[in-house]
Amino acid sequence: MRSVGRGVAAGAAEVDVSRYTFPSATLYMPAVPGRVFIVVPAYNEGQRLLRVLDDLARTPHAVVVVDDGSRDDTFEVARGRGVYALRHTINRGQGAALQTGISFALREGADFIVTFDADGQHLASELDQLLAPVAAGQCDVALGNRFLSGTSNVPPMRKVVLHLARLFTFLTTGIRVGDCHNGYRVLSRGAASAIYLKQDRMAHASEIYDQILRAKLRFLEVPVTIRYSDETLAKGQRLSNSLSVLFQYLFGKITQ
Amino acid sequence: MNAFQIAFTAIFALQALVAVRRFLGTHHLASLVFALAWLLAIVLVNAPELTTDAARLLGIGRGVDLVTYALLSLFLWAHYQHYLRYKRLENQLTVLVRELAILNAARPGPAAAPGPRGA
Numbered sequence: 001m002r003s004v005g006r007g008v009a010a011g012a013a014e015v016d017v018s019r020y021t022f023p024s025a026t027l028y029m030p031a032v033p034g035r036v037f038i039v040v041p042a043y044n045e046g047q048r049l050l051r052v053l054d055d056l057a058r059t060p061h062a063v064v065v066v067d068d069g070s071r072d073d074t075f076e077v078a079r080g081r082g083v084y085a086l087r088h089t090i091n092r093g094q095g096a097a098l099q100t101g102i103s104f105a106l107r108e109g110a111d112f113i114v115t116f117d118a119d120g121q122h123l124a125s126e127l128d129q130l131l132a133p134v135a136a137g138q139c140d141v142a143l144g145n146r147f148l149s150g151t152s153n154v155p156p157m158r159k160v161v162l163h164l165a166r167l168f169t170f171l172t173t174g175i176r177v178g179d180c181h182n183g184y185r186v187l188s189r190g191a192a193s194a195i196y197l198k199q200d201r202m203a204h205a206s207e208i209y210d211q212i213l214r215a216k217l218r219f220l221e222v223p224v225t226i227r228y229s230d231e232t233l234a235k236g237q238r239l240s241n242s243l244s245v246l247f248q249y250l251f252g253k254i255t256q
Numbered sequence: 257m258n259a260f261q262i263a264f265t266a267i268f269a270l271q272a273l274v275a276v277r278r279f280l281g282t283h284h285l286a287s288l289v290f291a292l293a294w295l296l297a298i299v300l301v302n303a304p305e306l307t308t309d310a311a312r313l314l315g316i317g318r319g320v321d322l323v324t325y326a327l328l329s330l331f332l333w334a335h336y337q338h339y340l341r342y343k344r345l346e347n348q349l350t351v352l353v354r355e356l357a358i359l360n361a362a363r364p365g366p367a368a369a370p371g372p373r374g375a
Contacts, residue, residue: 085362
């Protein structure tokens, strides 16, 4: 068991919510013992990021956007929204951006770190469900699972790819996961410190299971909704992509 | 001596000379190794029966085949070494980019107006 719940005094109530100026916003105020940082890796997400940040603004937590060397206004959007905005000078991939956000959050004294996709697939309103088991010390890592919820409209082809990825994860790590490559996760400070993503590109999602296993972290899967729309599907992972991700992962394993 | 031997001996000799000069100037061991490799090439081109003898010793039919296998292994090994170095460099680059991003992090303040890039 690692240090879950460090810094209990820094409660959620300390966060100044007055800077969130969204008239219709519902404010979720969970009783989380510690500082929560939401890491959002973003690459050319400009307009979609805007909506994601609006959604996240309803939570009282700190948001860290890592712009992965975008060519559009992603960085400016983040800055304009008054969140932590970090920028990779050169595009390094989603895994690299995630790790940058995690490293930053750790240095800022985060007790819990949330990873959240920039394309609007995840719902901020479901964060409490993911935070709860980690905050309660039931596990070190909470992983979002889109199949448990029954509310995700997963396209059939995507389903096939995801189940193949699950099988692959089981064969290579022995971890039985219900979902794979779901970007919605919560890590305790201890878990986040034990993990260091070296797979800069997409294979980090497989790598994270290896590291969970190696660090003997306890994980739980929590039902989350993934919103599929033409918009989110336009940039998501495809079947044709998964082979290249597979090779990245295998080569990464050999060369480390 | 046939035309092939004359031409390649000349080319290899020139290469060897360049490598020796570089070694004398820089004292880099790699240059010396290259010079020796070129000299070996001159020997092999002019005495092909040497490679044939070596090939027979190893149970390979022709000397040319032995040279081909040797070069192929060498090339694959060198290629893999380069790949590892490339991966290492990539990881180092990421760490560098990461540290820069963290150092220059924009902190949340009053909703700032979008500034120019790099501001």
